[in-house]
Amino acid sequence: MRTIVAACLAAAVACLGFTGGPPEAVAADASAHAADTLHVAPDGRGSACSDRNPCSLETARDRARSLVPQAPGDVVVELDGGTYRLTAPFRLGVQNSGRPGHPVVYRAAAGQTPVLSGATRITGFARVDAAKNIYRAKVPAGITSRELFVDGKRADRARGTRNPSGFSVTATGFTTADASYTAWTNPAQAEVVHNSGWKQMRCPLASITRSAHGGSDLTVDPGCWNNNHNAVPNPSFPFNGAGLPSMDGITWLENAYQLLGTPGQFYLDEGAGHLYYVPRAGENLATADVELPVAPELVDASGTPGHLAPVNDTDWRATYTGNWGYSGGRHLGDLNADVHYTAGNGDAVSYTFTGAGIQVLSETNSDEGTADAYIDGKKVSTVSGDGPERLAQQVMVSVTGLPKGKHTLRLVKTGGSYLLVDGFTVIPDVVAPVHDIVFSGLTFAYTTWNAPSAEGYVDNQAGVLWDPATRTPIRIPAAVQVHRGKRISFSGDVVQHTGTSGIDLADQTQDSTIEDSSVTDTSGSGVLVGEVDDYYQTDAALMTSGNTVSGNTVRFPGQEYQDAVGVWVGHSRATTVSHNDVGYTPYSGMSIGWGWGWASNCTLQAKQGLPDPCLHGTTYAGGNKILGNHVHSVMGALFDGGPIYTLGGQSAPSEFAGNVLSECIDGCNMIYHDEGSSMWNTHDNVVRFANGSLWTNLWTPSIHDDSIHDNYSDTASYNNSGTDITFEQATVVTDGNWPPAARAIIDAAGPGTLPGRTVDDDDLRISYTGSWSSSGSRSYGDLDNGVHYAQHDGAAATITFTGTGISFLTETNSDEGDIAVTLDGHSKETVSANTPQRHAQQSVYTVSNLPAGTHTLTLTKAGGDYLLVDGFTLD
Structure with missing residues (x-):
């Protein structure tokens, strides 16, 4: 937009005769402005990147990089309409950034609809089973995918009856008296799905064999069975809560040819290279647009370093000299429930790493003392762990800005009773965000994520999973990913029909926006901001902060992974989520915060009945605003969530106001400040069509120091069992007779009139x-x-x-x-x-x-x- 305005103003001045210089200078200036707009097309080629000779998206990206330093304004990459088929993500690094105030803009050409697609189009269907109306097409060799879309409508993988009867749990999976399952072809491609509470769990089968009683034994992949049944990951605060639903039943079986027969379902036989599909009424496979997603990601904008996560004090690179002890199984909130400690002054720990910085996690307490920190033999600071209360996983040392390379940290105890070491976070590269990039008017569609097919889906909550191998937190990947971004903007974009999540502002992205966009029909969550494992950060450059999600429509998330939510925000500072329309969710509409009771002190945890000593630390989350959203038609599949769900503590006051929360389907709390939620000013919200749910639920004493006032509800039911809660009953309205103040909230909520007929x-x-x-x-x-x-x-x-x-x-x-x-x-x-x-x-x-x-x-x-x-x- 800036480029267009500038060009128009320049043209107006020239027409009036005020050129500001000789003709040759004006011509040179015009040429420079024209060169700052690059044109691309799906079939673009060459390097001209002009309107008449457009280039490829990758070529324009590289040309834009060379233009940025001298550009008088924005550098614009304008995409013609059509489908840009990607087999790998379009990557943008720090070198592809714009400048503050003058971003690199990737935008749709006027009146055009460019679609970045991760799918291959499938044709050549022929009917192979008239009785079940099954059609088959050949697909390219080696293709794997969990998704299919026909004329823009999601197809389901072939699935069986919901909550099938006759199954019981065995040591290795499930058994049934029904012998028909032994006839299934490719049983290792089949998957068992179980919904329980707020979780969805998935595991591939290893085999189906005839049981000793003549039925069928369904053996689940052993690794997945262990993670989802035998030993569900449970590190507790700050990573998960006390509830541990496990795979002890079958909600449905999925992805077997023998399950086909329902219109709108498909089966991909990867080994044979065949795609089977049962068309819906009115679908003509000879002319239909059948899209099989093959790419896991469409756009990847990444700064450095990438994801940061601490390693344990037992890491092999740590060398302890002197009289150190080791304490395992402490259950005091330590990383991996263990620490190294020493009481001897002069005792030291050394840690050699390759990178540009390092952090050391310790514990603060009244018996912790001082230490000197050295990098490569040079003292950089004196640090102290002394504090009035025990706080686990605290940053004792933080060193950034080192030249990238091999360094050695040495930490030497100098005073106090103890020096304690809990973990190390290596910062492998300089902190350099990808920055000042705009995506405007683009459509992103058709992705797949195949990891669950091999490893299963080991759910924690709200689209946050456990890595099957390391059992550390991970998330469903997104079609559009920003890692360590700054001033990255999405405006007027569309993300739809994905086998992943939608847009993810990850790895401490800052000052970025997602606005006036549509995210719909995603397998995972719609929009995500922040992380779950950076709660301990004290360095502002390594925090998620200043992001805005505003004026968007987020609908039908969780279409494959039903624990996913519309908008998810982890640990974050000064994030604004405002005037969005979020609806038709299988679990919560929004999930804000993380950590459960981690940031609630031990007294509050004891009042909740949690173990003493407690798991207690800190979070940098705070100053967040959840304002004016319309969240509706939630909890369509799972339980124990709500339209807007908050979790864990806020370190600074946050605001929850002006939201309209409607149409709970099942298992709901309408304003749900869950475990550990604190410092929320919750006011001027409207709750309607709660369908028997509480209008607010503060169910346990670790929820504390919240102010609940001036709300409106069509139900009077609530629960306030929190601590130091300023609570005012909502104005209870009957028969839809909302008072003017409530009517004004309803009229102002959401993004305004939604598009479409x-x-x-x-x-x-x-x-x-x-x-x-x-x-x-x-x-x-x-x-x-x-x-x-x-x-x-x-x-x-x-x-x-x-x-x-x-x-x-x-x-x-x-x-x-x-x-x-x-x-x-x-x-x-x-x-x-x-x-x-x-x-x-x-x-x-x-x-x-x-x-x-x-x-x-x-x-x-x-x-x-x-x-x-x-x-x-x-x-």
């Missing part, structure tokens, strides 16, 4: 008066799989819209009745939704050719058992 029943433009309820995950073919319904005559639904026409969508059925229609204050007619059989998404009232402008339609229940609102279409 379709308005779902959850849309904030619809006002429900009278007694209404909501129902989600009905699987009856509803628009977005949910409805609002009323059972009392006189209940009304009103929508104010801008346009020339509208159609009302409902369900027709034998228990539906008459509906009185009023348009712009005038009674129009009474329509009926009564039919002998159930039909979803039926238009029972349509009006067109209205004067262009704002109109109001009201639908009032006038008879029958139910009035059901499924949505509207606008003209």
Whole structure:
């Protein structure tokens, strides 16, 4: 935009005759501005990167790098419309950065829709099973994928009956009296899926054999079975809580040819190179766009260093000299529950590493003393572990800015009772973020993540997993990843149809934004900010901070991994999540924070009934703002979450205000400040259609020092068992009669009017008066799989819209009745939704050719058992 404005102003000045210099100077200046816009196309080639001779995306990236130092403004890479098929991510490093105030801008050409795709298109389908309507196509050799999309709609991997009966747990998996499973081909490609509480667990099978009783023994991959059943990872605070759901049942079986038969399901036989699919009604595989994702990532913008995580005090590079002791199994919050310690002045630890910095984790306590820190034989600081209370995993030494190379840290005890060493964090490279890059108007689509096919899915919570080998925290990868970024901006972009998460601002990314964008239909989470294992950081350059997620639409996350959420924020400082629309989630809508009771002191942990001595440390998270979001239709598959869920402590006051939280499907708490949540100012939120849930739940004493006031709710139920909570009961509203202050919150929430002609029943433009309820995950073919319904005559639904026409969508059925229609204050007619059989998404009232402008339609229940609102279409 800056380049366009600058060009227009320059042209205007030239037209008026004020050139500011001789003609040749003006021509040179114009040429320089033109050179700062590079043009690319899906079939671009050469190095001209001009409008008439566009180049490839990679060539433009390299050209942009050379232009940045002398560019008078932004350097723009303009993408023509079409599909850019990627087999590897488009990579941007520090060298591809812009300048503060003048970024490198990757944007769509005017009126164009460039799509960065990680899929290969599949053609050549032929029917191979008429009875089950199964079609088959050849795929390129060696392709692996867990996803398929047909005409932009996700297909499911072939799956069996939900919650199949007759299975019992064995030492190696499951057994059943049903012998038919032994006929499955490629059993090692099949997968068992189990939902329990807030977790989804997945494991591949190792084999299926006939049992001693003539049935089928399903042997689960041993490593995955160990992680998900026998020995579920449990390091406790700050990495996970006390609940440990395990794989002790089957929610469904997945990915076997013998399970095919349901329209919209597929099976990829990787060994044979065949893709099988059962088309949905109306799909013509001869003309359909069938996309098989093969790339795990589309964009990777990475600074240095990458991910930082501490290694234990037992690391082989650590050399302890003097009279050191070792204490294992302390359960005091130490990294890996162990430490090295010494009481002798002059005792030392040396650690030789290759990198540009190092941090040493210790413990603060009243019996900790002082030490001198040396780098390569030169003293750099005197440090102390003395403190009024025991705090685990504290940064005692932090050294950055070293020349990259081999260095030796030496830490020598000089005073006090003890020197304790808990771990080391090596900073392998200089701290240099990738910075000042903008992505605008681009579409990112079609990725896959194949690791679970081999290793399983070892869930912790909210899309945070355990690495199957190291049992340390990892996350579902994202289609668009930023690692250690600064001033990276996404504006007006679309991320859709991914086998991964959507956009991830990872590894202490700072001052970056995701705004006015759409993230929808992701296997993992929609938008992510921050990390789970950097809680201990004291260096501001190594913290996630200053990021903004605003004005976005995030819908249908967790379409494969159902523990995933719409927006996830880990440890973070001064992050703003505002005016987003987040909905249709299998678990929570937003998950904010991490650490459980880690930052709550030992007194509060004891009041909760946790073990003494306690696991207690610190977090840098704080100063965060969760404002004006509309979060709706949540908890469609799992339990114990909510529209917006907070976890762990805040080190500085944070704000939770102006949010509209609606339509809990099951297992919900509407405002859910979970374990350890602290210092939240929670006010002026609206809770509606809680469906029996508490409007707020502060269930345990480790939740502390929160202020809950001036909220509005259509349910009075709550739980306040926190400590030092300033609590005020919500203003309880009945029959949708929201007071003006609440109505103003509803009107201001979310990103504003959503694009498109379709308005779902959850849309904030619809006002429900009278007694209404909501129902989600009905699987009856509803628009977005949910409805609002009323059972009392006189209940009304009103929508104010801008346009020339509208159609009302409902369900027709034998228990539906008459509906009185009023348009712009005038009674129009009474329509009926009564039919002998159930039909979803039926238009029972349509009006067109209205004067262009704002109109109001009201639908009032006038008879029958139910009035059901499924949505509207606008003209």
